[in-house]
Amino acid sequence: MDTTTGTLDEALQRLHVTGPERLGWLSNHAPMAVEALAAHGQAGSVHRWLDLYRDKLEEFPSAVEPVTADNWRPALGDMRRAADWIGYFGREIAERPWRDVLAEWWPRLLPGVYGGATHPVIRVGHAVRTLLATESTGPRLTELAHALGYWAARYHPVADLAPLPATGSAAAALDTVAPIDGQGGGYTDRLDRVTALPTWAAAITDPDEAHRRLTELVRAATHRYAAHGHGDAVMLVHSATAPNAVLRTLPALPRTLWAESLRAAWSASAAVTAMYASPAPVAYTPAGTFAPEEVFQRALAHGDEHVIKLTDTALDVGDERALAAALRSAELVEPMA
Template identity: 80%
Template sequence: MRTTDTTGILDEALQRLHRSGPERLGRLSNHAPMAVEALAAHGRAGSVHRWVDLYTSRLEEFPSAVEPVTAANWRAALGEPRRAADWIGHFGRETAERPWRDVLARWWPRLLPGLYGGATHPVIRVGHAVRTLLAGGGTGPRLTELAHGLGYWAARYRPVAGIAALPGAGGAAAALDAVPAVAVQDGGFPDRLARVTGLPVWAAEVATPEEAHRRLTELVRAATHRYATHGHGEPTMLVHAATAPNAVLRTLPALPRALWVPSLAAAWTASAAVTAMYAPRDPVARNPPGTTMTAEEVFERATAHGDEHVIKLADTALDVGDARALAAALRAVELSEPLA
């Protein structure tokens, strides 16, 4: 069940959260705007402020500005985390001066090659912001949230290069199965990403927007299903193998169709790279059963658990909508520590 929050609670929560920065401890993402959007989207607006109260200890103050980002200097500021406030201010001005879809269409191809920065959290945050804007919620706080997401993405912009094309597979599930795990699975996201040297070719022949949309939908479904059997490899980080491509999928309707094919390519690389970086040695079961619980019951369990990644995977599982996806969300509940 997806709803549009008409109570004003989501806007109130976003206003609270925009006083905080996009990260804490210099590397950990602020997940609160994404989680509260998911709660509101699935009829749990009444839980939003209580959830934010519990998460508040994980927030840091909004960072200090360094120098305004302009048309003349933006390339030099790309990928500079200390410029996060500058970038957020830039996109705040951009979204105040022109329609948000125009801003997104202009910057999406500029930012897409650097989707891998911030452990893919920036593009996920943008995907949540776009969903609520597409639902008709073009309020000030929601436009500001898009500015925060795009600004965070620009500040954490990180491209990947030198990844060899390995033999691929026909379907998304088989292609993810063919992803080789990195030899050394330790360290943080940037260290592990640097060890990804080859990924299977998948969907390289896609040439039309319609096929790109279909393939991206297939990828989100396959990555979500895979969490049920492989999520124990790293319960938090493997969530992103599904939620990052789903953020791209959610954004496609707001983008020019000419951008859909390159968006698929970037989303595949992100999902496959996360799979390589955190894959367990063995799955727990090759063909796990689904669940008889309803989508509403599964999301209610995720809400009660409270962990931000659990909420976001449940949100994606409800988009996929089948029993195996819902079972994956319940697996995340089982594997993850609840929000205290």
């Protein structure tokens, strides 16, 4: 993690004058990617990578009306209020410890974890990792405000999902997820067609077991990408990175929130799996054996933000199958121009 040169802070300051999305629905991945680069000792590449990504950035959106403690409910899930939400969390984090703000809003936002193709919770996970590992500088606290504000603006719950049985390992449970009917349409259209999911994590109440299960889920979803990523090379990345964002956030949360965090992470991962399922697995073996730092260097050379983020998660998992998934993503996803 870059804690001495200030490169990450500089990059975040560059990004905080830009919006959380572009073209009305595509997420700004830059804050997440630069945090991953800094976390893996690549601070020297941060600004060069941002220079390549800058054409995908839009200006920060206009405010509509301040969000307050009294009027926030109608603004929840209204992307037109993104600036209002970011302003609200900026004020909250300036006045209170960031962990207290996170603990208050985490259970409110969890039901809407699906919103923005899970990018908001992923952005929160990157912001929290930095705050847990390093000094709580102004730009890093502001990044958490942007991430939480984006989540509140893109809040999208899914109601009335029929529960399906699921037992055994996380990998086995993911294998039981049925694809949605028809694979056409955008993310929201597909999400609307998710009507039932296995309830693999429903009975868990013990915080330590929730942590263990969530770690297992991240490992299983990452491993699964190597053989199933061809279903949708970009979107299936989130089946692993979304639950990993939740896992990274657990240490900053009260233990009483860990079990419901597991359930939300499972539901998000399973939903993405259902929406972008591959027709059949394809065996994949990397052409050679690579150390973790070599795999991350390959992701950086590839340049795509999804490859960088999946590789970041694969390094958290840390085994050969996870590294194979990262290498597979670099084969499947178009490199950054």
